[in-house]
Amino acid sequence: MSDGDASWLEQRLEGWQRIERELPALEDKKPVAMETLQRLTRVYPELARDISLARREAPNSRTTAYMELVYRRLHRVIYSPPKGTLRDLQILLRQEVPQIAHGLRWQIFSIGVGFVLALFAGWWLVDTFPEMASLFASRGMIAGLEQGELWTDGLLNVMPSSVLSLEILTNNIAVALTAMSLGVLYGLGTIYIIGLNGLMIGGIFAVTAQYDMAGRLFDFVIAHGMVELSVIVLAGAIGFSLGEALARPGDLSRRQAFKGAAERGTKLMLVCVIFLFGAGIIEGYVSPDAYYNRGLRIAVGFAYWLVFLWCITGWDPQRRSRYDAVREA
Amino acid sequence: MEHAGTAERNIQPVTERFEIDTATGVGMRLNVAGPGARSYAFVVDWHIRILLVLAWFALGSLLLLGGISLPEEGDTQRGLYTFAILLPTGVIYFLYHPILEILMGGTTPGKRLAGVRIVTLEGESPSVLAHIIRNVLRLIDSLPTAYAIGLVATVATRNSVRIGDLAAGTVLIYEANADAGDVSSVPVKPAAIKRYGLARAELAQDLLDRWDALQDTERNALATRLIPALDESIKPATDAAALKNQLSDLMSAPGDRR
Numbered sequence: 001m002s003d004g005d006a007s008w009l010e011q012r013l014e015g016w017q018r019i020e021r022e023l024p025a026l027e028d029k030k031p032v033a034m035e036t037l038q039r040l041t042r043v044y045p046e047l048a049r050d051i052s053l054a055r056r057e058a059p060n061s062r063t064t065a066y067m068e069l070v071y072r073r074l075h076r077v078i079y080s081p082p083k084g085t086l087r088d089l090q091i092l093l094r095q096e097v098p099q100i101a102h103g104l105r106w107q108i109f110s111i112g113v114g115f116v117l118a119l120f121a122g123w124w125l126v127d128t129f130p131e132m133a134s135l136f137a138s139r140g141m142i143a144g145l146e147q148g149e150l151w152t153d154g155l156l157n158v159m160p161s162s163v164l165s166l167e168i169l170t171n172n173i174a175v176a177l178t179a180m181s182l183g184v185l186y187g188l189g190t191i192y193i194i195g196l197n198g199l200m201i202g203g204i205f206a207v208t209a210q211y212d213m214a215g216r217l218f219d220f221v222i223a224h225g226m227v228e229l230s231v232i233v234l235a236g237a238i239g240f241s242l243g244e245a246l247a248r249p250g251d252l253s254r255r256q257a258f259k260g261a262a263e264r265g266t267k268l269m270l271v272c273v274i275f276l277f278g279a280g281i282i283e284g285y286v287s288p289d290a291y292y293n294r295g296l297r298i299a300v301g302f303a304y305w306l307v308f309l310w311c312i313t314g315w316d317p318q319r320r321s322r323y324d325a326v327r328e329a
Numbered sequence: 330m331e332h333a334g335t336a337e338r339n340i341q342p343v344t345e346r347f348e349i350d351t352a353t354g355v356g357m358r359l360n361v362a363g364p365g366a367r368s369y370a371f372v373v374d375w376h377i378r379i380l381l382v383l384a385w386f387a388l389g390s391l392l393l394l395g396g397i398s399l400p401e402e403g404d405t406q407r408g409l410y411t412f413a414i415l416l417p418t419g420v421i422y423f424l425y426h427p428i429l430e431i432l433m434g435g436t437t438p439g440k441r442l443a444g445v446r447i448v449t450l451e452g453e454s455p456s457v458l459a460h461i462i463r464n465v466l467r468l469i470d471s472l473p474t475a476y477a478i479g480l481v482a483t484v485a486t487r488n489s490v491r492i493g494d495l496a497a498g499t500v501l502i503y504e505a506n507a508d509a510g511d512v513s514s515v516p517v518k519p520a521a522i523k524r525y526g527l528a529r530a531e532l533a534q535d536l537l538d539r540w541d542a543l544q545d546t547e548r549n550a551l552a553t554r555l556i557p558a559l560d561e562s563i564k565p566a567t568d569a570a571a572l573k574n575q576l577s578d579l580m581s582a583p584g585d586r587r
Contacts, residue, residue, distance in 0.1 A: 010523035017515055027434060048353035058527050062516040062535070068358060069505050072452065075357055076434075079453040163411045170419070181468040184492055242496075255495060262496030266462045 098314030107237035122202025136203030155288040169280025176235040187243025194236040224283040226305040238265035362445040362501040373439030389414040459497040466493035
């Protein structure tokens with residue numbers, strides 16, 4: 001760059017330094033005068049012009065590198081996503097989640113059917129080959145069953161409900177997130193997790209049935225299990241959609257399809273995780289407590305499941321048809 | 330998006346660069362952080378996490394239970410232990426990355442130390458959802474152990490991203506150009522550019538910045554040649570300290586000059 005060329009840069013650098021001083025407050029999202037924001041938005045294209053000149057005239061200079069850095073920082077500030085508001089949460093719950101669940105209906109159906117089939121397979125295995133019971137229940141559990149005790153009977157003697165809830169919901173969240181994440185392996189990881197869970201539940205029910213205690217296990221499971229298992233199926237469906245996006249991206253690139261599936265799936269998963277908190281509390285406080293009879297447990301489980309279903313589906317067929325109309329348009 | 334290797338100096342970290350189209354028509358250049366910078370940031374963050382967890386565990390146990398011990402089954406203090414000690418340690422360990430990345434605009438202490446930041450493929454700040462996605466998928470990246478899948482992904486993918494980044498549409502970039510030194514503030518005073526031109530002003534400033542790191546003979550020889558080129562009226566001094574003072578004086582604003 002010749003000496004004559006440097007004069008514009010010398011004049012412009014004062015402005016760059018001013019922006020550099022203003023950037024930290026903007027990056028930390030501190031209150032800034034409207035006039036400053038308007039000015040920065042106005043000068044953004046001017047900075048781009050300076051960068052363009054500097055790249056041409058001094059491509060390897062430190063001053064150009066400095067300008068690139070300030071330009072990147074300002075770009076990030078101007079294009080930072082807006083703060084989440086209560087309205088965004090409402091849109092998520094009332095519009096996006098039902099829409100996403102509707103879009104995943106075939107995956108949910110397929111994974112649900114797979115889960116039920118695995119459940120029956122687990123039952124059939126133990127029922128046909130009773131010696132396989134040890135695959136599904138530990139020796140201690142079987143010894144308890146032989147004495148007429150279910151392993152869930154004394155849970156509250158071992159730990160308080162609050163601790164039990166916390167441990168259970170942590171475990172459930174981990175299982176759901178794993179079922180979702182393993183979908184990255186072209187859906188195979190998800191199928192494995194869902195199949196294994198179905199097989200285990202079917203098998204364990206068959207083991208208790210051998211000792212005429214399946215009804216007691218049903219009593220323990222029903223209050224929290226309807227939502228818990230529904231969430232596992234949903235997590236599986238999300239995982240399956242991730243795998244599908246990689247295997248069959250359609251008109252999009254694999255990267256775009258995967259990103260889209262992950263965004264949609266995570267939104268749905270966030271709601272599911274909230275419901276797992278509720279299921280964990282029910283499992284800690286209602287399920288192991290002998291005070292609640294079967295009718296009450298079924299009522300709690302069914303009512304909670306209806307709330308879950310209402311939240312996931314939106315329970316408004318007209319709204320869904322509106323989504324379809326918008327999508328078609 | 331255009332890719333180009335950087336080859337501006339002989340000694341520099343190997344970085345991949347990509348350019349983003351912006352609304353102004355002037356592309357924004359980003360230097361992608363590779364597996365090395367990522368691992369460095371992760372190791373620092375992991376140690377911070379572990380230290381925080383251990384500190385909370387030890388302090389909480391001492392204050393609440395009177396000693397570092399685990400309550401046995403049926404112990405009345407088990408609830409207190411779970412909620413006051415175990416739960417916070419779990420929260421610190423598992424939510425360290427997502428919470429700090431959201432609060433610190435795509436960085437963590439480890440990332441700051443490594444000079445890297447998470448941005449979207451458009452060079453923008455990621456949304457909260459994107460941060461959540463990339464952290465949920467750590468479950469996959471950390472498989473089967475020691476982030477093996479994540480590491481392989483960063484080596485194999487175009488922008489050195491792990492699977493969580495692919496899903497979230499994010500990329501880790503160097504905050505500054507690694508080969509340009511510290512450019513967090515303007516490297517040369519505008520007045521010096523006006524007086525000497527950009528190339529000479531930058532050379533003089535670079536020499537000053539690296540004065541102590543350079544070998545005496547070469548450094549003094551360069552300064553002796555540079556000073557008259559900047560100002561013909563100044564005769565270069567003979568000792569190193571005086572040469573440095575002359576150079577500093579020339580680079581100062583006119584009002585500051587001795």
